[in-house]
Amino acid sequence: MGPLVVANWKMNGSEQLLRAVVQEVGGLAEATVVLAVPAPYLSLTKGFGNTQVEWAGQNVHWLKSGAYTGEVSASMLVEMGVGWCLVGHSERRQHFSETDELVLAKTKACLEVGIRPIVCVGESLQERQAGKALEVVSRQLTEVLNGVPRALAPLIVVAYEPVWAIGTGEEASPEIAQEVHEALKRAARCEIEALELRVLYGGSVNADNANALMRMPDVDGVLVGGASLEALGFRQLCAQVAGSV
Numbered sequence: 001m002g003p004l005v006v007a008n009w010k011m012n013g014s015e016q017l018l019r020a021v022v023q024e025v026g027g028l029a030e031a032t033v034v035l036a037v038p039a040p041y042l043s044l045t046k047g048f049g050n051t052q053v054e055w056a057g058q059n060v061h062w063l064k065s066g067a068y069t070g071e072v073s074a075s076m077l078v079e080m081g082v083g084w085c086l087v088g089h090s091e092r093r094q095h096f097s098e099t100d101e102l103v104l105a106k107t108k109a110c111l112e113v114g115i116r117p118i119v120c121v122g123e124s125l126q127e128r129q130a131g132k133a134l135e136v137v138s139r140q141l142t143e144v145l146n147g148v149p150r151a152l153a154p155l156i157v158v159a160y161e162p163v164w165a166i167g168t169g170e171e172a173s174p175e176i177a178q179e180v181h182e183a184l185k186r187a188a189r190c191e192i193e194a195l196e197l198r199v200l201y202g203g204s205v206n207a208d209n210a211n212a213l214m215r216m217p218d219v220d221g222v223l224v225g226g227a228s229l230e231a232l233g234f235r236q237l238c239a240q241v242a243g244s245v
């Protein structure tokens with residue numbers, strides 16, 4: 001499988017930007033481009049016809065339906081043609097109190113309907129400074145892998161997003177990313193033998209640093225926040241990633 005570029009718009013963007021981005025990256029064949037846009041925009045996706053772009057939710061509820069005002073279920077995402085969903089982004093862990101337990105429940109809800117979960121893991125600055133980065137991310141990952149049906153685990157993609165690199169303009173060095181990705185893949189194989197986990201890097205990725213990150217053997221793609229909010233620049237970033245393998 002080729003490299004993966006996932007754009008996480010967070011609570012940003014507009015319909016106009018969506019159209020511009022799809023126009024720029026919809027024809028890229030060398031990389032898989034997935035757009036994780038705010039939920040209302042996912043209802044527009046069918047109108048884009050035969051674009052190569054794929055779609056992701058930014059969040060999902062863990063139950064199938066019910067009295068949970070404001071929430072979106074995994075089967076609703078499927079109905080909108082969505083094939084992926086971010087789970088456990090650090091902003092959700094931080095601002096919406098999502099625990100490892102909840103991240104597992106959401107991952108399972110996705111897998112049950114065939115949505116590929118992009119499970120986000122990452123250490124805080126304090127955890128890194130305390131030398132605990134590998135321990136923290138490995139725990140976040142194994143909590144998930146331990147709890148999902150083994151046969152469905154290959155659908156999971158992991159995004160390593162060090163909290164200190166998100167939105168700060170201070171990306172992890174390619175060497176740091178490589179070290180953590182390698183550790184995550186090793187931890188995954190300890191849980192599920194022969195699992196070939198794909199690991200994306202996220203945190204201040206842009207068109208200037210994407211290539212160096214992608215050259216690392218265990219960086220399988222990128223998860224991009226701010227730099228996905230400008231259509232031309234994002235196309236350049238995708239082209240960098242596509243050309244890097």
Ligand code: 13P
Binds near residue numbers: 008089168202224225
């Ligand atoms: P930035 O690329 O803006 O640092 O955001 C990273 C991120 O959180 C993607 O999920």
